[in-house]
Amino acid sequence: MASVTYRNVTKRWGDFAAVSNLSIEIPDGEFLVFVGPSGCGKSTSLRMLAGLEEITEGEILIGDRVVNNVAPKDRDIAMVFQSYALYPHMTVYDNMAFGLRLRRTPKQVIDERVREVAASLGIEMLLDRRPRQLSGGQRQRVAVGRAIVREPAVFLLDEPLSNLDAKLRVEARAFISKLHQRLGTTFIYVTHDQTEAMTMGQRIAVLRAGELMQIDTPSNLYEHPANIFVAGFIGSPAMNFFDNVLLTEEDGRMIVAADPYSLEVPEERYELYRPYLGKRVVFGIRPEDVHHPDYPPAGIIPAMGEANVDVVELMGNEKIVYLESEGKTILSRMDPRSDVRVGHRTGAVFNMANMHLFDPDTELALQ
């Protein structure tokens, strides 16, 4: 059990900074997810913590101990790799026992622990098999088992679900979340998939090009993205953005002139946005906040618009509608009963209570 601290950590390969000046404090027992597109430095951050990459600048602490110069095996961590990295020449039992054996744990203890962990993961019948005789899901469990059998202070998981098919992935998500609840250890999890991040993380650190964009709980990240990148990255389908939007005032009402729409800003945000009046901003609205006029949910602050229907994808519980207006595509998640036909015009109701405005230069949310 231990907390983890990144203190101004930088990683450079020559001139290229894979991670720059990363500072995060992860309290003991937290499930933290690093998320971001490929090449954003999330894996590098994790590998520096594991001791697989050298830290160029700054320091990493596990508990109170600076581990910059500590070998991976002495950091009291365990890691689950993307490819699982199971040893193909060892049985499942030997794979799980390997780390304990190298630490000269008594045989009896090893046997007890391996069997206990195997039972808890439901893989006790696989102990005599070799990795190549296992299915993808079983391999994944063995890889997790190999990590937890050592009872480390920190768990590192590097995209452990990316080699599973969609259905197994959903199961494995729940399985890992439950595991965290049961063990109560610090988990640090790397993924490029924002769904995994949102469903599993207690806190999520969003990275881009080696820089920390925002770190917060999933709901805060979703409702109050700190910048355009986070707003666009979190949520699926992604948020709609209107660039080059003028914030004006007409008859005492604040208006977002998102061509071709003029949308009224809710009154409680007037105070907040007043300094930006007359300036160009970026307006963002999530697809679930664009409704069909016939089925507006209760309690929204509506603003009306119209658009052509381009594509309709019926998902069963909703319709994803691609609206087109003046060359701009707007995604909308509408009620499945909505009467939208491709090629026809339809009304659209924007829920301005959940609108977002960003500064086009700094890309930061206006607050």
Added chain:
Amino acid sequence: MSVFTWIILGLLVGSLGTYLLFSDRGRNPDHGALIGGIAGAVGSLVLLIPLWIYVYVQGKQPVYELPKDRPPLSGKHLTRMALYAFLILMMLVYLLPVYTVVVTSLKTPKEAGKLAKVWDLPTEINWKSYETALDELGPQLKNSFILTISATIISAVMGSMNGYVLAKWKFPGANIIFPLMLFGMFIPYQSILIPLFQFVQDIDLGGTIYGLIIAHVVYGLPITTLIFRNYYAEVPTEMLEAGAIDGAGFFGIYRWIVFPLSLPGFVVVIIWQFTQIWNEFLFAVTLTDQSSQPITVALALLAGGEAVNWNLPMAGAVLAALPTLVVYIVLGRYFIRGLLAGSVKG
């Protein structure tokens, strides 16, 4: 697990044999050579038999995979007949020398001397040529075995270590060192022959088999390093990182992960080095004298005399070719893999 234990044991016994061989040199050569030879042979048997079993149990991947239902280039009956006719003709051409060698070696000296009748079968089978050849070439055959086994094992083990370091560890200058090492594989050995000859004389091993072993170990390093490096490059680095997190260090990773995974690589390298060293000639003819020369040299000298009974060199040729041929026939797949590893550009 047992396979690895066997191999370690084989290595140990083999090296013990080599050690005895070296330690007894000069005092009582026959005695030392005998013990060393026996120990080496036992060691190699212990080493090779499990490897052979392993190869047959595990190595089910053929080198040439042919999809079953692929249409042939031409399905016409006549064309296919011509195809087979061509192949059978070529096969006969390739086997022609084998036929003469075997037939001639079984003839009496008198009959073998009748040049016009080389293609005729022997009127009576005469095994005497083999007895004589074994008498004359026996010591050299033993030399060849001692030489080949010790040099193969040493160069394979060193090559494996080099390959591990070069494939998986980063250190300054690796990108320069590797091509420089590789070049050693291509040089014409004539260009280092005199210094090598002098060197072997200087360390007082001239005219012995030990100088030859040293030469083969050193000049075998580039190819063994290359094969192992390419082999290890295919091992996912994540697996070694998992080992590092599990608590293994530099040697631990090699001992517990890389080495067990590289058994097929060892088979390829051992077979390759075995045939290469067994067949090598230039070093052998330069660095040894009559008592320590390997069989290739003895054979060439035996056949090189002007007035010879050809049945004898032919029997000698069979003796000299047999070990590598057996290896080739039993482990042909790995032989081919070695060929390709030594040749195809990725």
Added chain:
Amino acid sequence: MQVSANRAGNPGRKLLRFTRRINPDRVYAILMILPSVILLAIFVYGFIGQTLWWSLTDWAGLEKNAEKNYIKLDNYKTLFSDITGMRFRQELVNTFFFTLFFVGGCLILGFILAVVLDQNVKGEGLFRTVFLFPMALSFAVTGTIWRWLLNPGGGINALPKMLGADAWNYRWINNRSPYTFNWHEVPLTTTLLIIAVLLFFIFRQIWRRKYLATIYLGVPMALLFLWMWSDWVSWDDTQAMHGTFNWQDVPRYVVAVIVIGFVLYMVSLLWHGKRRAALILGIPTAVVLLWYAAGGTDNFPNVEFPEAYGFNIALVGVIIAAVWQMSGYTMAMYLAGIRGVPEELREAARVDGCSEWQVYMRIVLPMLRPITLSAAIVLGHISLKIFDLIFAMAGIDHWPVSVPGVQVYYTMFRSNKFAVGSAIAIVLLIMVASVVIPYLITSLRAEHEL
């Protein structure tokens, strides 16, 4: 040789890069590789350096403490221009022809066998084993066997008697005559055709920007052309032999090869619209030509009398034996290459409308080019330094089939002329290195680019 590995998964990533700190694992890694590095440094580079130094001295004899005087390049001058270097010059010519026919023969035969074996042949394994087994033999064994088979009184020559015909009377490696081929008696077009085909391939390689392949093709072509040209121009009725070349022409050949290489490169540059680069390249070309026209080569140390060298017929036997042994290797390479073409690619081609034959010609064959190159290099370097086959087939002083590799041994250990032997060895090394080093560099660079 397989210099580059195809890497699955994480290419290029290595383990635990602790670059700034002394890390025990890193020390172990260096310690582990150090013995090999030191050994190779001494045994390869140290020894080559020593040979190089000795080749510049007048050291004769076995006494290693004997006086060694620095005599500059005199040993090399002797080899290339003195009357005592005649055998060596003949050997260089032999090596050229041996390499040409041995490599060409192995590539062609191996390719035919591979294509035939690829046709879903029953008993493919058996055929493959038979074609490949000579590879497992040593050149010494092969040499002994073929020495017997090429015995003029029996062997192959007696083979027709099995069919009731008269025995051949061909003298094989005991033959002492060079190839007396008269260019005037055959249509000149045959030769020109070969040159035209080579030229076609050269331009194709240039077009594909494969300059290395261009050089490998262009140099033999230039030599072939020159050989023909010089023989044709210098021929008169009094001359006894044809199809030979005069050693005195060597400087001219060298100039011509350089000029042809430059011109080929210039053409390719112009083709790609790089006029300035072509112009810059044109200057050295012109300089070389002018230097030659002004008689720059006249002062070259050269043989005093015309020395005609041709293709020794005795080599045919050696070439047959060598091709018998090594064609299985090219077969294995080509077969692996053909089988390495992904089935999906063939299927895609079929769906696109290729016939089976077209699949072969358009998809499979183009993918074999790198294999041809590396096989040619491996065989080429074997043939340049060949020693044991000739030793076993003909001994070390049968000059019609002798090669520099044998001569080194002869000079060193029979004549005890260590210095001259060293000089020949260095010439050999330069020949091999000029083939291998460009190949090594391009393969390793290709690997880094992966």
